[in-house]
Amino acid sequence: MTTAAERIRRLGELFDEALDLDPVAREALLQRCRAEDTRLADELARLIERDQSLLGSEPRTALGLVETSLDARECDGLAPGMRFGVYTLEQEIGRGGMGRVFRATRSGPDFQQEVAIKFVRRDLLHPALLRRFSTERAILAALDHPGISRLIDANTTPDGTPYVVMEFVRGQAIDDWADARMLGIAERLGLFRKVLAAVAHAHRNLVVHRDIKASNVLVTDDGEIRLLDFGIAKPLGRLGDVKATQTMDRFLTPSSAAPEQLAGGPITVACDIHALGMLLYELLAGRLPFAFAHMTPGEIETAIRQLPPPPMASRIGDGDGVLAQARSLSGVRELREALRGDLEHVVQRCLRKLPVERYGTVDQLDHDLDCVLKDQPIHERHSDRWYRWRKFVSRHRVASGLAMLLFVTIAVAVAAILRQNVAITHERDRAQRAVGLLKNAFAAANPTGITGANVTAREVLEAARPALEATFDTQPDVYADLAGTLAEVELAVGLSPQASTLAARAVSAAENARLEPASLGTLLILEARARLAAGDYSGAESGLNRAAALGISATPEWQLAQGMLYSHRSQSREAIQHLEKAVRETSDRRPSDDTANFARLQLAAALRAADRSEEALALLDQTLAWQSSSLSSDHPRLTQVRLSRLDVLRRARGAAATVPEARKVVAEVDRIYSPNSTVSALARNSLGVALNEVGQREEGVQAIRESLSAWRNSVGSDHPNTLRTAFNLAQHLTDIGGSDDEAEALYREVLRRGERTNEEVRMPIVFWRNHFARFLLGRQRPTDALTLLTSAESVREVAVRPIKASHLSTYVTLLREAAAAAGCNTKVLPASLLPDPSCDRATEILASPVVSAPVTDSDNAG
C-alpha cells in the first residue's frame, strides 16, 4: 500500500527519467512501468501528454491576474414570472454554490403542483460541474425514501441552462421547528433518528450527502423530516467498493464540513457522520461546536481540523434560559445536566477528527441513541480511550495547527490596531476568543503540565511575541489582555521564566491603561505564580502583596498563590491555612475548574509535607469522587489526581497497599496515553519507589528504568525530571549491587548534563556529586573520587552558589576522606604516584573561607 505522496514522488522520478528520452524510448519506459503498475503507467502517460501540450507555450513567470466577472450569474435571465415548458417561476428561494433555486408551479391538464427548481449557474458551466450536475440527477432518481425530497424532472432550459425539478417541501429547518414546539431532549433525539433513517437509506444506495446541516433538513407541519439538497452528493462507487474517491470541489459549506473534506481527503460515509454530529450538537446545545459566525474562513478551517469540540454542557451559559425553556427544561442547570454523560460521548464520537474513530455506520449511531433513550449503557467508551491516546500522541500536530491560528489571530488584531480601525473592539474580542480556544487545546494536550514537554508550543508562543509587542505603547489595554492570556499559556506549558517576563509586561500595560483593580489584580496573581514557578520567591511575594493592596486577597486565586508561596518556602502551617481557604472558596465550582482542582492538589501536597498524609488521602479521595460525578473515568484531571494520590497513599497506608494501585494506574496510563508519556513516567516512578520499599527491588529498579526511558522520550534527556530519575536509578542500582557500570554511567551523565543546564534550573548538583563520590570511595577508587570533588565545576558549585549546609558538610567530609585515601597526606610516596594536582586543590579548598565559614540553608537550594 503506497501513500499518495509516495506515488507522486515515484511519478516525479519516472517523469524526470522520461524527459531525457526520445518518444520511442519513452514508450519503452511506459511499457516497463505498465508491467509493474498499470495505473501508475497510465498516470505517467497522462502527465507526459500534459507536459507536451503545455510545452509549446513557454510559461510566464508571474501570477498575473486574479479576476472573474462577478456579475455573470446575475445575467442568467432567471426571474419570477418566467415560464418554460410546464413550469412557471414564482420566487427565488435560495442561492448556493452551484446555482439558484426557485419555487415554481408545474401546471398539467388537471393539476397544479408546487415544485422547487434548481438552476446551475451559467458562469460555472464547465465540464466538471456539468458532470456533477448529471450525477446529481442520477443519484436523486435512485433514491426513493419519504425522508428525502423527490426528484420530479431534470432537463435543460431552451437556452441550455441545466435544471432539476424537485418536490417542494413546505417546512421549517429542523432546529427552528424543534425550538418552536419546545421539544424536550428525548423528543429531539426521536426527530433526529428520523434524519438518520433517511441518511441511512442514502448510504445503503451508496450515496453520501456531504452537506447535511440544519437548513438542509426540513420538518413538515405533520412532523416528518425531509432531507434536501443533494447538491454535492456523490456516489460512493460500485457496491462493495469501500475505497473512497477524492474530492476536488470547494462547494461545501465550510462550517458543516468534516476535517477530511477540508483537507481534500477521501469522502466516505464518515463525512456524513461528522455532519450529523454537528447537527445533533446544534439541535441539543442550540449552537454549533465553534462560534463560526465570528471567525474568518481560515479560522473555521483550523477549528474544524484541529480543535476538539468543547463539551455541549460547557457551551450553555447562565443566560441561556431561553434555550432551556425551548427544550422544556426548567433552567440552565437542568439543560447542562441533560447534555452530559452518554449523549455527550455519542456526539463527540461523531465529531472525531479521524474518520476511522467515528461511528462506522449511521445504524451504529442510531443504536447508541436508542440506548441513550432507553437509559442503557452505550458501546462508546472503549474507543474514547483510544481517542484520547491518539490526541495525546498527536500533540505536536495539534500545536502546529494552533501556531497558525494564533498567528492569524495576532496578525488580525495587530493589523486592526495599526489602522486605528473602529472595529478594534470586535477584532480584539475575536482574538481573545481564539486565544481562549488555544489555551484549552494546550491544556488538553498536556494534562500533567510537566515543564518543557511541548517544544512546539514554545515555537508557537515565540512566534507570536513580536507581533504582540507592537501593541504595548499604542493599545495597552489590548496588550494587557493578550499578553496575560499568552503568559497563562506559557505557564501552562512550562515556560515559567518567559511567562513571568510577559506577565510583568502585562501588569505594567494594565497600569498604563488604568484598568480596574480586579483586572490588574488577576494579572499580578498570574505574575506571582509565574515567578514562583521560575524560582523567584521574593518577586512572587511582592506581586501578591501588591495584589492584596488592591483588595482582592479574599479571592481563592489569591489564596491559592499565597499558599503555594508558603509551600515553596516550607512554611507548611501557613501554606495549609491559605490552601484550605482556597479549597473552601471553590467548593461550589465545577470539577473542571482550574483553580478548584489546583487548590486541592496543592493542599494535599502541603498536608503530606506536614506529615498529615491521612488527611491528604481523604482530600484526594473526596476530590476523585467529586470529579467522577461529571468527568469520564479517563479524563486527564482524574489521572492527575490518581497520580498524586499514589505518593500520599504510600505515606499513609504503606508501600504494600500502594503497589497494586500503582500497577493499576500504570496500566491505565499506558492505555490512555502511551508508555512514553510524562504521565507514564510519573506513574512508573511511583510504582518503582513503592516496590523498592516493600523489598521487591529488582522489579522496582525495572519500573524506574522504564520511568527514565519515558522521561527521555517525552521531555528529553536534559530535563530536570529525567536527571532526577536517572540519579534515583543510579542510587537504587548501587544499593542492589551488581550493576556498577550502569550506575556509574548514569551518575556521570547526570552530572555532565546537570552542570550544563544548571544555569537556568536549580538542581542539587552538589548532593548528586557527593553521592557519586561516595559510590567511588566505596569501590576503592579514591583518586577518581578526589578528581571528581576537586574538578573546576565542583569547586565553582561549592564556592559560588548558595547550597544547603548539610550538603556542604557532607562535601567537606568526603573531600577529606578522599584526600586521605588517595594518599595526599603521605609524603613517602614517590612524586609520580601522587594524584597531583588534586591533592593541592583539596588542601586549598579545605582551607578556603567558603568551606570554613558558617552556612545557612537557603530558599533556593535544592
Added chain:
Amino acid sequence: MSSITELLDRWRRGDRSVEDALASDVYPVLRELARAQVRRHGGALTLRATELANEAYERLHGQQGVNWQNRAHFHAIAATLMRRVVVDYLRERQAEKRGGDQLFIALDDMNQREAPSQGDQVDWLAVDQALTEFAQAAPEAARVVELRLFSGLTKEEIAEVCGSSRATVGRQWRFARAWLAERLDVVPNDDDGG
C-alpha cells in the same frame, strides 16, 4: 523594525524556524495593501500579485527601513505570504457571498498582462489545495511553483533563491505543472470507480 532584518538574516542562513515570525510581520502589510488595492480598483475583484509584492517591498524597505538583501530575497519570502493573502482573500470573499463565487485564473498564464485564456480555467482555491498536497511529496518542486505563480522572479532568480540550477528548476516546474494540470482537470467522479 530591525527585528525583521534580524529574522531575515537568520532565515538566509538557513534557519527555517523564523518563518512564522517573519510572516507575522510581513503578512499584515500585504493584507492591508491587498485591501487597499481592491478599494483603489473600485471594488473590482482584481489582485495583481506582482504589483502587490512590489508595493509591499517599497513599504517595508522605504518606510520601515528593512534591510532586504536584494529584491529576490524579498520576493522569495513574499511568495509564500502572497499565496496566503490571495487564498485568504478569496475565501473571505467567498464567505461574504455566502458560499458563492468561485474565482478563476489561468494556472499557466500564457501571456503576461493578458487576461487568462477562457479555455483553461481553474479554481484558485483548488490550486492552493492541490499544491499543498503536492508539496508533501515534492516540496522543492512545489516551492518552484509557488515562486513562479506568486512572485515576479525570473527562472534564473528562482534557481538562485532555491540554491539550484536553472535546468533543475525547469524540470521541477514541468513535472509540477503537468501534475497540477492533470489534478485540477480531474472530475471528482472519476470514471475508473476508484
